Amino acid sequence: MEENLDKIRRLIIASFYIVILLGLPLWWKTTEVYRAQLPFAEIEEWSHWEAFDLEFPTHFTIYVANVESDNINFANLSSILENSIISRYSDAKVHNNKKSIRFPVKVESLYWDNWTDYLQEGNFGTSNSVSESGRYVFYIMPNTKSNLKAKVLVGNQRQAIIKINHWDTNVIEKTISDLIISLFTPEQISIKKFIMGPSPDSKVEVDSMRTMKYSPQYQVTFSLMNGDPSNLLVNWDIEKAVNKYLQPFVDKISVISNLIVDSQIQHYARLTFEPHHKTDEQFFSLTPELLPHFVNAAEWNLASAVSSYPTLNFILYVPSKEQSPLYIQDSKGNIMESNAFLIPRWGGVIINNPDRSNSSHDFSFEELKSVMSIFLMQLRGLLGVQDVWIDAKHALDETISIEFVAPPNTAVTMWEFDSLVRRRIAENIVTTISTLKSLSQLVTEIPNMVVLDHIQTEVLLALDNLSKSCASLHNKQYGLALYHSKKAIELAESAFFDPTMVSMLYFPDEHKYAIYMPLFVPISVPLIVALFREIRSFRERRN
């Protein structure tokens, strides 16, 4: 009987130990954090710019008028041009660590036989404009009437006509390379800025402050703010105006980012300050110092909860009777004709002083044309469309006259559009790489953070899209490159900002011990005591 009881006691103790011994690995396994393997090595390669070659190739086709002339040799014009452009590009090249970016150029020159037809017809380009991003066509022809060295007409598609006074190989070569440099250098500087990080160059800084960060979608809100509806009721035909004036631009730009447009009218939109008024003047004025306080953020309800995408606000402000007419003065005290200003990364404001002879005013579709044309200009700036012509005019010397064909109703020429596409591609690629780098750092630093499978999938897909984007760039497929760079940045951001990636959700090991100790230490005391007792009695029996 005694013997039997001992046996049972031992079995009970043994069973407890068996449970603990079997349970420990089970516990270990079940409390382990799940970490999908991330491609750290590959991300590291990308962040050191080893895995890829960033290049923005351009191809120029030059049609040279087939003039019967002795002093011209076009046999090696293209190679001469290529060399001179590349050497001038690399002058501006910045090398920082391993980061390098190239702008390869390919030039092809052809004879243009029926150029005289062009002179007769007076229009050009429509028939043979094989428009493709990264491919540009120049038409060169002699010109005898002008006293300028050359006359350039840059089209709104990807072509330009150059009329050259002095029909000579060197002059042609010089003019074309000057033109290409002046058209492409500003864009290259800003692309380099993305890659090399912020530079002290103030011009680029200002541009980057104005331009919104890339987002796949923006929300554009047009607001008609009425200072005092008791005197003047206002309304506007915004829907028609947006459809007519803005839609072509929206369609065009939607390849890069989508724009959602909405509108509102707000009454009793008061200013927070009194505009300047001189007794001898019949108007009220706003000086540049007052403009930063113009938007009454506390009372004007401009926030929209429709989406979490960045918002662009465009305000048409109608001042109250006591404050009208209201004009904006520039820093020299001159009244601005446009009566408008832009707030970087926020939107634009136009002040309008409508006719107050009636008690209400409807902004007609025609009236809104001038308003929309200013808004369009501001929208261009906010979305990062760089005005090609400004820089080009500064860069070229005075003997070359350059003119630009105004864009069609889309408000953006193909030159500008291509430039924007290239800059957005560069921005997206650089941002994706740095996001992935931050993500891999974060995961390495915090060993208790769960990395779920979908994060791994997103990272892998982002890397895949990055390499596809670079490959497409190499093949001059800018459309595809943009598409893949957009995918890459979206995937990388969604992995980085994933709600499961918050380190606070996961406990460090010390916390785990702190939680388990109070439970397991009391349980273990009787077990250990029982074990010792058994060992002691076992020894006693042997002796």
Added chain:
Amino acid sequence: MAQNDTEAIVDSFFSRGGHTNNWAVLVCTSRFWFNYRHIANTLSIYRTVKRLGIPDSNIILMLADDVACNPRNAFPATVFNNAGRYLDLYGDNVEVDYRGYEVTVENFIRVLTGRVAPDTPRSKRLLSDDRSNILVYMTGHGGNEFLKFQDAEEISSFDLADAFEQMWEKRRYHEVLFMIDTCQANTMYSQIYSPNILATGSSNLGENSYSHHMDTDIGVAVIDRFTYYNLEFLEKVDMQSKATLQDLFKSYNPTLIHSTPGVRSDLFRRPLDKVLVTDFFGSVQNVELTGQQYNISDLDVDNNTNILSKSSLNKEFPCVLERSDSKNFHLFNVNSKQSPSSLPQFLIASAIFGILMRLVSKII
């Protein structure tokens, strides 16, 4: 447009500060009636930043919000920060973004780092970018390198420093002003290591932060000293003011505050006498005059034939909208991932347990 000969931009005058937008994250980590003063602290700062031009959409207010309508409040639906009761902080349009039990360490970290659930409304998100100046104000009960959140949990100075670093990694700010009013507050910013962060706190290690005065009718203290003297300075500041943070920090008087306020500026790169108070507490937007306009000609509007027709555009740029699909894919994946990993393990465990039980009973 192109032929317009006027120089592109007639006037452009960006301030040298380099920010284009302002955000404020104001956190009160206390709840219950006797912590009235912490709520009043936070609402006072809220009022100030709103007065100086930060719109509600750019303010994330985290507040237990349980005193205005507390049964013990002798003046229902009001919060005062002064025994004179001159100013009802709760009066007009207070937009609390995280209320009551939503004020947690997790939510605070999520707001800062931007890792919020996809269905989070816009008002609960900090949508800042690389040109944002952010004011982070915190008040509550704290200690050496921690701050309690509603007596339930705490945030340590390391968590805070890591959160700021994650923000910097993703360029979610241009500059940050971190301000904290709690006991031993200066320890909270000691671990921060990310650039462009300016920090100030109410008291050194080992010092308490004290309340300023109490209202005998309300029955509790109504404001803390550090915040009180900050407000005294800030009330004199308006949107056009040229007061700098240097002036603000110089106005701190340890004998009045009853503790030693600290300023940490080693991570900040601008000299403090060049930093306007409104760079953080207000929203003074830079502007640029628009000199040109794009000429829409009537012909263009009516004539929609474009050389590059729409179809060819789409061919060149395949734009596919797959965004919404990928989101669903997430949710699905999260759910599917967690259950299968734990279910088999649970089954194995119960099976083993069952076998053991049978073995033991057989032996017995």
